Amino acid sequence: xxxxxxxxxxxxxxxxxxxxxxxxxxxxxxxxxxxxxxxxxxxxxxxxxxxxxxxxxxxxxxxxxxxxxxxxxxxxxxxxxxxxxxxxxxxxxxxxxxxxxxxxxxxxxxxxxxxxxxxxxxxxxxxxxxxxxxxxxxxxxxxxxxxxxxxxxxxxxxxxxxxxxxxxxxxxxxxxxxxxxxxxxxx
Amino acid sequence: xxxxxxxxxxxxxxxxxxxxxxxxxxxxxxxxxxxxxxxxxxxxxxxxxxxxxxxxxxxxxxxxxxxxxxxxxxxxxxxxxxxxxxxxxxxxxxxxxxxxxxxxxxxxxxxxxxxxxxxxxxxxxxxxxxxxxxxxxxxxxxxxxxxxxxxxxxxxxxxxxxxxxxxxxxxxxxxxxxxxxxxxxxxxxxxxxxxxxxxxxxxxxxxxxxxxxxxxxxxxxxxxxxxxxxxxxxxxxxxxxxxxxx
Amino acid sequence: xxxxxxxxxxxxxxxxxxxxxxxxxxxxxxxxxxxxxxxxxxxxxxxxxxxxxxxxxxxxxxxxxxxxxxxxxxxxxxxxxxxxxxxxxxxxxxxxxxxxxxxxxxxxxxxxxxxxxxxxxxxxxxxxxxxxxxxxxxxxxxxxxxxxxxxxxxxxxxxxxxxxxxxxxxxxxxxxxxxxxxxxxxxxxxxxxxxxxxxxxxxxxxxxxxxxxxxxxxx
Numbered sequence: 001x002x003x004x005x006x007x008x009x010x011x012x013x014x015x016x017x018x019x020x021x022x023x024x025x026x027x028x029x030x031x032x033x034x035x036x037x038x039x040x041x042x043x044x045x046x047x048x049x050x051x052x053x054x055x056x057x058x059x060x061x062x063x064x065x066x067x068x069x070x071x072x073x074x075x076x077x078x079x080x081x082x083x084x085x086x087x088x089x090x091x092x093x094x095x096x097x098x099x100x101x102x103x104x105x106x107x108x109x110x111x112x113x114x115x116x117x118x119x120x121x122x123x124x125x126x127x128x129x130x131x132x133x134x135x136x137x138x139x140x141x142x143x144x145x146x147x148x149x150x151x152x153x154x155x156x157x158x159x160x161x162x163x164x165x166x167x168x169x170x171x172x173x174x175x176x177x178x179x180x181x182x183x184x185x186x187x
Numbered sequence: 188x189x190x191x192x193x194x195x196x197x198x199x200x201x202x203x204x205x206x207x208x209x210x211x212x213x214x215x216x217x218x219x220x221x222x223x224x225x226x227x228x229x230x231x232x233x234x235x236x237x238x239x240x241x242x243x244x245x246x247x248x249x250x251x252x253x254x255x256x257x258x259x260x261x262x263x264x265x266x267x268x269x270x271x272x273x274x275x276x277x278x279x280x281x282x283x284x285x286x287x288x289x290x291x292x293x294x295x296x297x298x299x300x301x302x303x304x305x306x307x308x309x310x311x312x313x314x315x316x317x318x319x320x321x322x323x324x325x326x327x328x329x330x331x332x333x334x335x336x337x338x339x340x341x342x343x344x345x346x347x348x349x350x351x352x353x354x355x356x357x358x359x360x361x362x363x364x365x366x367x368x369x370x371x372x373x374x375x376x377x378x379x380x381x382x383x384x385x386x387x388x389x390x391x392x393x394x395x396x397x398x399x400x401x402x403x404x405x406x407x408x409x410x411x412x413x414x415x416x417x418x419x420x421x422x423x424x425x426x427x428x429x430x431x432x433x
Numbered sequence: 434x435x436x437x438x439x440x441x442x443x444x445x446x447x448x449x450x451x452x453x454x455x456x457x458x459x460x461x462x463x464x465x466x467x468x469x470x471x472x473x474x475x476x477x478x479x480x481x482x483x484x485x486x487x488x489x490x491x492x493x494x495x496x497x498x499x500x501x502x503x504x505x506x507x508x509x510x511x512x513x514x515x516x517x518x519x520x521x522x523x524x525x526x527x528x529x530x531x532x533x534x535x536x537x538x539x540x541x542x543x544x545x546x547x548x549x550x551x552x553x554x555x556x557x558x559x560x561x562x563x564x565x566x567x568x569x570x571x572x573x574x575x576x577x578x579x580x581x582x583x584x585x586x587x588x589x590x591x592x593x594x595x596x597x598x599x600x601x602x603x604x605x606x607x608x609x610x611x612x613x614x615x616x617x618x619x620x621x622x623x624x625x626x627x628x629x630x631x632x633x634x635x636x637x638x639x640x641x642x643x644x645x646x647x648x649x650x651x652x
Contacts, residue, residue: 003635006569007627010576011619017577018584045616057573064455064549066578067499067537162608169613174620256628276634284632291625294579296439296546308634334441338582352633 005050008176012042012054013061017068032155033070039090040121040163043097044113045170047177051094059087085132089125096120098177101167105177113164121163122156203267203281205359208232208388209253215261216248216411223248225411227262231390233403235383237419238392239426240408241433249408250364250392254282267359280309283358283387287365289345290338298340298348299324299333305356323355327381343374350381360388367395396423440542446489451548452555454540461536465529471521474528481532485539499538500531507531550574572635576626584619591615 016038038058043051062068062078069078069087078087097120104112126149134144170176209231216224224245231253240246251257252264255271255278264271266278286292295301299320306316324330327347332340340348346366353361363382367375379398382389391398399405405422407415407429415425441447446454465477485491507527514523541549553574554567561567591611627635 001569002627003572003631004624004627006573007576007623007630008620010573011580011623013573013577014580014584015616015619017581018588021585041616045620053573057577060553061574061577064553066541067534162612165608166613166616169609170616170620173613174617176620251628254632256632276636279632279634284629286625286629286632288625290583291622292629294576294626294630296575296578300547304630305633336439338579349629356633 008046009050009054009057012038012046012051013057015041016055016058017061017066020068020070022070032152034159035070036090036093036121036125036156037159037163039094039125040097040117040159041166043094043120044101044116044163044167045176046094046098047102048095048098050176051098052091055091055094059091062087082133082137083129084136086125086129088132089128092128093120093124096124102177105171108168108171110161110164110168113167114160117160117163118157121160122153126152203269203277205267206232207265207268209267209282209360209390210265211252211259211262212265213262214252214259214264216245216252216257217260222411224252224259224408227413229406229413229416231388231404234388235402235404236388236390237399237402237405237422238390238408239394239396239399239405239422241430244408245411246392246408247364250284250362250390253360253362253390254279254284256284280356281359283353283356283361285346285350285353285361285363285366287368289342289349289369292349292352293337293345296336297333298329298335298337301337301348302352302355305352309356319355323351327351327354341374343370343377346370346374346378347381350378354385358387360390361385363389363391363393365393366391367393367398396426399423439545440491440495442490442543444489444543446484446539446543449543451544452552454544455549455552458536458540462533465532469525469529471525471528474525474532478528478532478535481536481539485535485542489539489543491539491542495542496535496538499534546575546578572630576623579626580619580623583622587619588615591618 016035019034019038022034039055042054045051046054058068059079078084097116100116100120101108101113104116130144130148133139133148134141137144139147207230211227211229211231214224214227215222227249238246238249248257252259252271253266255264255275258264258272258275266281269277269281271278293301295304302320302323303316306319311319321330321333324333327350329344329347329351332344337345337348346369350366366382367378370378375395379395382391382398383401391402393399399419399422402419405415405417405419406413407422407426409429414429415422417425461477461481465474482496485496486493507530510527510530511520511523514520514526550571554571557565557567557570560570591614595611
């Protein structure tokens with residue numbers, strides 16, 4: 001892996017961290033944060049591999065004790081709490097978004113981008129997060145689905161749209177994902 | 188890792204020949220359809236070489252060719268006989284590079300840690316590292332700042348730190364890409380004095396024409412070609428004439 | 434922001450191995466959740482304060498800054514629990530969070546980032562088997578920590594530039610006029626940083642067990 005790729009990975013780990021300084025909205029056991037916007041951006045700007053590693057790197061920073069999660073949480077505790085499943089799903093979400101983005105790179109637009117972000121950034125995150133929430137917090141399915149997924153849908157749709165709109169601009173002015181096979185020098 | 192390609196000129200030399208200087212042979216650089224540099228044949232062996240040219244003339248790419256940050260799409264760049272295409276690691280050990288933006292060159296949390304970075308990459312043992320870092324910091328007036336957070340230094344000090352991080356690696360040649368552009372007058376003067384006083388060969392890309400007084404050779408690059416190659420006086424004159432026509 | 438957090442002192446806590454401190458932090462977190470009582474959380478908080486202020490001789494301001502950063506969060510936890518369960522649980526949960534945040538702050542204020550990175554590199558050593566170079570992991574962490582304050586500063590600068598031209602775009606327009614340009618700017622910066630690192634031999638270490646033909650060596 002080139003140093004340039006490492007720098008991009010580090011940059012998006014930092015972006016997810018900085019988005020955590022925006023105030024979170026507390027709506028139950030799992031807060032609404034801007035950090036999933038960073039997860040979506042990592043996938044849709046960097047692609048699958050680097051997006052996955054960027055979010056994984058962010059989680060490593062949290063785990064070594066830096067208070068980088070929304071509202072200043074950090075250390076190993078969040079990985080054992082009710083919202084742990086969401087954290088663990090983030091790298092996977094970035095990878096799925098990145099994979100879908102790479103597949104549609106040649107004809108990428110806000111609509112396709114939003115579709116990728118919804119599939120990776122909403123479906124994948126809930127698919128991992130909600131069952132973990134149910135088990136750890138001992139909630140019945142209905143409550144887990146309501147407090148762990150339904151309340152986030154409006155915000156997540158906004159974030160999916162925002163990430164796609166941003167990625168679309170970045171793609172035209174500073175493309176980081178290289179075209180499959182016909183590699184283009186980005187320098 | 189080094190590769191030998193029998194038959195190709197200059198690629199199967201493991202030992203550098205310091206008398207050869209930096210040689211560019213038929214160098215061209217294009218990104219897609221865009222030609223950035225074209226048909227450059229030069230040998231740079233003078234102690235002080237300046238490079239001037241308008242924004243977008245290709246001089247930054249020219250600078251990056253000299254230590255293998257950019258590999259030419261046509262032709263060859265040889266540093267002391269080492270090919271930047273195949274022996275880039277050996278080349279980078281011989282040619283240091285100082286960038287325009289001091290902020291982009293500093294990633295480590297403290298001054299001493301940042302200076303030590305290049306030595307770590309070279310596998311220099313910790314004790315020797317500490318000695319060499321202390322020595323360089325002392326020589327450039329940063330001794331009191333060893334444990335200081337690097338990103339809190341002033342712009343001028345940051346550029347000093349960036350230069351110290353290159354000097355500590357003891358390269359034989361150093362390329363500067365607009366080292367004073369982002370600095371105020373006083374700091375630009377300090378950096379300029381430092382550059383002129385170095386014992387290494389230096390190649391300086393700059394917009395600050397007075398920096399080049401006393402240089403041995405100045406190249407003027409325009410639209411990807413070397414259009415003047417002379418002593419500072421005539422070269423600067425040619426550059427001014429060129430710009431006046433625009 | 435929490436990053437230039439290291440406070441140089443010569444104390445037992447500072448000299449302690451970073452791995453030990455991180456392990457201690459992890460153990461504390463597990464214990465706080467295993468012993469969910471107000472007394473345990475209170476005792477742990479007292480312990481953390483004693484280690485931070487007396488043993489490590491950190492300025493009160495360093496810890497206060499961390500506590501201030503989470504004050505609304507603590508208050509929200511207290512209120513939510515007071516309304517849904519009871520005040521005691523609320524106090525316990527917020528005390529526990531405060532303790533963990535302060536413990537993390539003590540570790541970060543007494544440990545150089547490089548020491549912390551070394552621990553992660555050490556933990557990554559087994560990944561050599563799948564071709565991961567621990568030093569590269571360390572470099573990525575160092576860069577991420579460097580980028581966080583830079584990002585905050587650039588965002589402020591762009592906001593100021595927008596304000597100077599009489600606008601503070603919100604909503605949709607902000608995506609195109611503020612956030613996307615910021616992203617392009619910092620991508621360029623990341624590229625510059627990687628170039629500067631390469632110039633100092635960041636990729637000097639040959640890739641492990643992988644012979645590539647000379648024709649592939651061009652970037």
